[in-house]
Amino acid sequence: WHQKLHTNSAPDDIAICSGYLAFLASGNPDDMWRVIWEEGKLTREDLGKMCATGFADHTKSGAKGLNFVPKHLPHMYDDVKSYLGLLKHVHGGSDLFSLCEACKGQYPDHGAECLAFDIYNSRDDPMTIGKIVDMRRRLVPSLGKRDILMLDVAMEDLLRSLAERSDLAAMRQDDLLNFLTLLIDDLLMSRHSLSLQQGSDLLQRLVKGDRGGLELWSSDWCKMVHAACDRIALTCAGTADKVAQLLQDCADKLNEAAHKPGAVFQPDSKALASFGEEKARCLTERLVAQTLKLLMPLLRRGAGLGPWEIVSQGRGGQAVGTVEVMTSLPLSLSEGKAPVIAVVQTMTGWEDIPSGITAL
Numbered sequence: 001w002h003q004k005l006h007t008n009s010a011p012d013d014i015a016i017c018s019g020y021l022a023f024l025a026s027g028n029p030d031d032m033w034r035v036i037w038e039e040g041k042l043t044r045e046d047l048g049k050m051c052a053t054g055f056a057d058h059t060k061s062g063a064k065g066l067n068f069v070p071k072h073l074p075h076m077y078d079d080v081k082s083y084l085g086l087l088k089h090v091h092g093g094s095d096l097f098s099l100c101e102a103c104k105g106q107y108p109d110h111g112a113e114c115l116a117f118d119i120y121n122s123r124d125d126p127m128t129i130g131k132i133v134d135m136r137r138r139l140v141p142s143l144g145k146r147d148i149l150m151l152d153v154a155m156e157d158l159l160r161s162l163a164e165r166s167d168l169a170a171m172r173q174d175d176l177l178n179f180l181t182l183l184i185d186d187l188l189m190s191r192h193s194l195s196l197q198q199g200s201d202l203l204q205r206l207v208k209g210d211r212g213g214l215e216l217w218s219s220d221w222c223k224m225v226h227a228a229c230d231r232i233a234l235t236c237a238g239t240a241d242k243v244a245q246l247l248q249d250c251a252d253k254l255n256e257a258a259h260k261p262g263a264v265f266q267p268d269s270k271a272l273a274s275f276g277e278e279k280a281r282c283l284t285e286r287l288v289a290q291t292l293k294l295l296m297p298l299l300r301r302g303a304g305l306g307p308w309e310i311v312s313q314g315r316g317g318q319a320v321g322t323v324e325v326m327t328s329l330p331l332s333l334s335e336g337k338a339p340v341i342a343v344v345q346t347m348t349g350w351e352d353i354p355s356g357i358t359a360l
Contacts, residue, residue, distance in 0.1 A: 001066055004051045006271070008278050011091040011161040015040025016047075016066070017084045024077045029069045041167055091161055096120050099151045106145050112138040116151065123158060126166050132159040133185045140189065156284075159186050163287045173217075173298050177207050177225075180291045184232060187284050191239065199231035222302035229299065233292050236285035243283060248276025274352065293347075312353070312360045319359035330354060 001016060019036035023029055036042050048067035089095055100116045107113040115135050122128045132155050139155075142148040163183060171179060184200045206212060206225050214221035251272040258266055280286075300306070314320075321339030329344055329351045338356025353360070 001051070004066070008281065009087070009090070010282065011164055012040055012042060012050075014084070014087050014091055015042055017080065017087055020070070021077065021080055021084060023070070024072070024074050024080060027072045027074070032069075041165065091157075096123060096154050096158065099147065099154050102147045103145075103151050106142065106148055108138055108142050119155070119158070124162075126162055129159055129162050129166075129179075129182050132156075132162075133182055136186065136189050156186065156190060160284055160287065163284075168291060168294055171294075173295070176291060176295045176298075180229075180288070180295060181207055183284060183288050183291065187236075187288065190284075193235055193239070195231065195235045199228050199235060202228040203232065217302050219302065219304055222299045223305075226296065226299040226303055226305070229292055229296060232288065233296075236288050240280045240283055240285045244276035244280035246276070247279050251275035277352070314359040321358045329357075333357065 001013075001020075005013060015036050018039050019032040019034075022035040023032035025031075033044060036047070044067045048064040050066045097120050100113075100120055103116065104113065107116070112135065115131060115138070119128055119131050119135060122131075136152055136155055139148055139152050143152060163179075166179065168176065168179070181200075181204060184196070184203065188196060188200060203225065206214075206221065206228065211221060212224060214224065254265070254267055255269055255272045257263060258269075319339075319341055321341040322337070323341045323343060324337075325343045325345075327345045329342065329347065331352075332354045333340060333356040339358045340356055341359045342357050344360060347360075
């Protein structure tokens with residue numbers, strides 16, 4: 001968990017920290033798992049997928065990722081409690097009230113001001129996501145003001161936090177579609193992408209407009225929605241790849257400089273090796289991808305398409321390698337196996353693609 005906090009701190013860590021505090025207070029690991037589930041809807045299986053790569057099992061227990069019972073160190077309670085306050089400040093919206101106050105007299109209208117405080121008061125309610133999208137639209141004409149801009153950033157961060165805590169697997173197919181349209185509406189206000197706008201326009205027409213004269217969830221309607229989702233998926237993947245590459249270039253330069261004689265800064269080379277990819281996972285595009293992961297099979301089934309999906313088709317749409325069927329992606333390929341075209345039964349979105357796999 002310490003490693004995760006350094007490389008990829010997220011709203012999930014609030015629930016993990018709260019669970020750890022419960023364990024420190026009682027000494028009962030069941031209290032930890034219970035609180036983590038109650039506050040973050042995270043199972044032990046979910047925790048096992050976090051930090052699975054590069055996790056050093058110092059206890060030799062065979063534990064996976066964060067699915068691990070830590071040592072009981074009750075004297076750390078006060079320090080961990082203080083750290084929980086920091087996590088809530090960064091990820092839990094505790095500074096949102098200050099921003100709402102700072103923007104008084106600068107809001108576009110009184111309705112926007114009332115909506116801002118309404119969002120703050122219901123900041124833990126998933127239904128607030130729609131209000132946040134409405135709020136961000138209202139703030140657009142005033143983004144030239146520093147305080148308004150900072151409030152807009154906080155609103156986007158809160159939306160991402162609420163979306164990450166949503167139980168997508170429990171949603172009905174219509175609710176998934178509506179959830180996706182809200183994410184895309186929010187994303188458009190930050191990305192200003194023509195390709196994303198075109199995909200969104202088609203999706204909005206099919207979901208909330210005239211549906212192109214097609215019956216909801218009919219074969220032809222599913223094909224059209226699938227096409228819109230395909231465009232959205234490609235655009236989001238392109239943005240994530242670009243951000244990852246830009247940040248990775250910076251990380252590579254830091255790593256290179258650290259190996260020069262006399263260098264004072266000595267970063268962890270392993271952490272920097274995947275820095276760009278880890279940070280790209282914090283984008284809203286990841287949430288869109290997770291939603292599409294559940295929605296696309298429903299659309300493919302409704303459209304009469306096959307169940308298999310190409311996740312990555314290699315560079316330029318071409319890939320060379322030995323086809324290998326896998327239950328899940330391994331941490332690394334055995335020596336001499338590369339290149340491999342992997343046919344994988346399940347993917348969670350947490351995996352790191354091992355070197356040597358040319359297509360999925």
